[in-house]
Every structure is written in structure tokens, then in C-alpha cells.
Amino acid sequence: MSISRSSSSRSSSSSALTPPAVVSRLRAAGCVFAEDEARLLISTAGTSAELAAMVDRRAAGLPLEHVLGWAEFCGLRVAVDAEVFVPRRRTEFLVRRAAGLTGPSAVVVDLCCGSGAVGVALAAALESAELYASDVDPAAVRCARRNVGAAGGQVFEGDLFEPLPAALRGRVDVLAANVPYVPTEEVEFLPPEARDHEPRVALDGGADGLDVLRRVAAQAPQWLAPGGSLLVETSERQAPYAVEAFARSGLVPEVAVSEELWATVVIGTRPVDA
Incomplete structure (x- = not known):
């Protein structure tokens, strides 16, 4: 248009x-x-x-949020720069579920953070959270540093867990990973606002949409604290395959659905005795 x-x-x-x-x-x-x-x-x-x-x-x-320079997410105004993934309202369900899994002083990691909206919203919901975020896209990292930095957190640039401080291994209470999950062949059918103005790396999840999810699930147990949880958003039809990936990595899987927000979240918890 x-x-x-x-x-x-x-x-x-x-x-x-x-x-x-x-x-x-x-x-x-x-x-x-x-x-x-x-x-x-x-x-x-x-x-x-x-x-x-x-x-x-x-x-x-152009997406409205890129024009405004901000998006409303979980009642917060989050800065969103041009060519940065716009946080979706349905992802507020992931935040609510994540916040209910832990308490004050939790260690929170926002993986594939984009603008950092998920991490910032969790920090606002959890008292004294220790917040970290990462993304592979330099534009997203620049934007996230404005949002996450204002919340007292740190943002790292790199592929998934690779740039995170090694000291976080085995300490993460909540690992929120808003991974790309659109199958490659379906990206062209997305609305033009997303397809033309958001980074492909934030949308394209590979042949079946689950490539990045599987990589996150495989590495998550090394970073989660005993009893800590990984949360990812998927489509309803992808959820059973995400559950399989979580179970293979030793996480105890659960699927949560919000009909109101048309959201599906797969949660994987590291057993306390693992």
C-alpha cells in the first residue's frame, strides 16, 4: 500500500x-x-x-507503532523503533503466565527480546526482578537497551544464549522466549505491516516454524534453575510438536491457551531434582 x-x-x-x-x-x-x-x-x-x-x-x-515510536503492552508504553518487531497483544498472555510462576527477586531472561517488551513487563509485575535480555538483531538490541535499561536490566547482542553471562547458568527462574514461529513458506502471507516492515529474523521460524524453538528447548535446562520455567508462544497446531521438543530436553511440558487473546503458550519446567 x-x-x-x-x-x-x-x-x-x-x-x-x-x-x-x-x-x-x-x-x-x-x-x-x-x-x-x-x-x-x-x-x-x-x-x-x-x-x-x-x-x-x-x-x-508503516505499522502504527513504528509511526508513533511506541507500543502499549501490558499497560506500559514501550519504545518501538523502525524495523523492530512490534509486541503483540496476545503475548501479554505469556507475560501473565510467566509472572504467576515465580516471585520477588526472580532471575528473568527475555530471549529473542525484540524491543524488550516481555522482559520489561515481567520486571514491572515482579518485585526486584533481576532482568537480562538478548537478541541477534542489532536494531532490536539498540531499542531494547532503552526499554530494558530503564527497568534496571541488561541487554546483550548475539545468538540466543551465546551472549548471556555464564554466571546465569542454572540460575534462571523464568526464561521467556518469544521465538519466531511462522513457517518460512507462510511468511509471504503475513499482513504487509509485518512482512514488509519487521525483521525477517523475528518472523521466520524455519520449515515448520519450530527451528528456533527446538534450539531454545535443547539448551534451556542448562540455564534454568531447578523449578525454573521456559515459556514460548506457538500456534495451536504447533503446540504438540513444541511439547515433544520440551520433553526431549528433560523439561516437564504444559500447554496454556487464552481464547480471549487467541494465544497458545507452551511452558516447560525443569524438575527440581534434575
């Missing part, structure tokens, strides 16, 4: 960007929730020129 206009026509339209005009422009561009988006854009823009530029970017197909 793209809109091409001359600079003169854009300038004349910018001066007429009343709230109804913003809604009309967004609706014409195919934004389903045009009224809600218009309110967010108007409240975020500092000047009329900034509002015009933001509306242009949104109408051209």
Missing part, C-alpha cells in the same frame, strides 16, 4: 488535517481502526507538520 502525492498537494492537505480529515485519510488507506489510530496520532504529534508526516507514513503502510 502506497500513496504518492506532489509536495504542493501534500502541503495544502497538511493544513487541513482536522481530526475528521485524519480519520478519512486513514480509512481510505485501509486502516480498520481509523478513529482509534487518529486519536493516537493526534495526541502523539507535537506540531501540525509532524502530524501530517505521521499520517503520511501510516497511510503508506
Whole structure:
């Protein structure tokens, strides 16, 4: 989706960007929730020129969160830079389940952290959490350092567990891994906002969507504390295969489903005596 206009026509339209005009422009561009988006854009823009530029970017197909520079997640405003994975509302279910598995002063790792939204939300829910995060994408790491750093945590750049401090081995109470789980051949069917503006590494999970999940499950027991848990989000049809991967690595698996958020989370707990 793209809109091409001359600079003169854009300038004349910018001066007429009343709230109804913003809604009309967004609706014409195919934004389903045009009224809600218009309110967010108007409240975020500092000047009329900034509002015009933001509306242009949104109408051209950029994700709303990239235009705003932030996303609402678990009641928090999380910074989201351009070309960084946008946290999904369904992932709030993973956060709620994770927060219910541990208590104050927990050691929390947000793997494949993207913006760091999951880790930040867990830190907000858990008193005195010790928070660490990692991602392989440099843009995500830069963004996450703003969010996670503000929550008192640390972010590392690298592949999965590789960049994490060795001292964390055997100490992690909650390992939240929002791994990519879209099968490679299905990435092209994602909405353009995701397919065209989010990093492929945050979406593509390999042939069956579970390549990264299996790698995380295989290594997780070395990092989890006894009784600690790994949580990943999958699709409903992938969940049985994720359960098999967790069980093979020695974790005790459980599947949790939220019909409200259309979310499926697979939880694997390291046995206390393991």
C-alpha cells in the first residue's frame, strides 16, 4: 500500500488535517481502526507538520507503532523503533503466565527480546526482578537497551544464549522466549505491516516454524534453575510438536491457551531434582 502525492498537494492537505480529515485519510488507506489510530496520532504529534508526516507514513503502510515510536503492552508504553518487531497483544498472555510462576527477586531472561517488551513487563509485575535480555538483531538490541535499561536490566547482542553471562547458568527462574514461529513458506502471507516492515529474523521460524524453538528447548535446562520455567508462544497446531521438543530436553511440558487473546503458550519446567 502506497500513496504518492506532489509536495504542493501534500502541503495544502497538511493544513487541513482536522481530526475528521485524519480519520478519512486513514480509512481510505485501509486502516480498520481509523478513529482509534487518529486519536493516537493526534495526541502523539507535537506540531501540525509532524502530524501530517505521521499520517503520511501510516497511510503508506508503516505499522502504527513504528509511526508513533511506541507500543502499549501490558499497560506500559514501550519504545518501538523502525524495523523492530512490534509486541503483540496476545503475548501479554505469556507475560501473565510467566509472572504467576515465580516471585520477588526472580532471575528473568527475555530471549529473542525484540524491543524488550516481555522482559520489561515481567520486571514491572515482579518485585526486584533481576532482568537480562538478548537478541541477534542489532536494531532490536539498540531499542531494547532503552526499554530494558530503564527497568534496571541488561541487554546483550548475539545468538540466543551465546551472549548471556555464564554466571546465569542454572540460575534462571523464568526464561521467556518469544521465538519466531511462522513457517518460512507462510511468511509471504503475513499482513504487509509485518512482512514488509519487521525483521525477517523475528518472523521466520524455519520449515515448520519450530527451528528456533527446538534450539531454545535443547539448551534451556542448562540455564534454568531447578523449578525454573521456559515459556514460548506457538500456534495451536504447533503446540504438540513444541511439547515433544520440551520433553526431549528433560523439561516437564504444559500447554496454556487464552481464547480471549487467541494465544497458545507452551511452558516447560525443569524438575527440581534434575
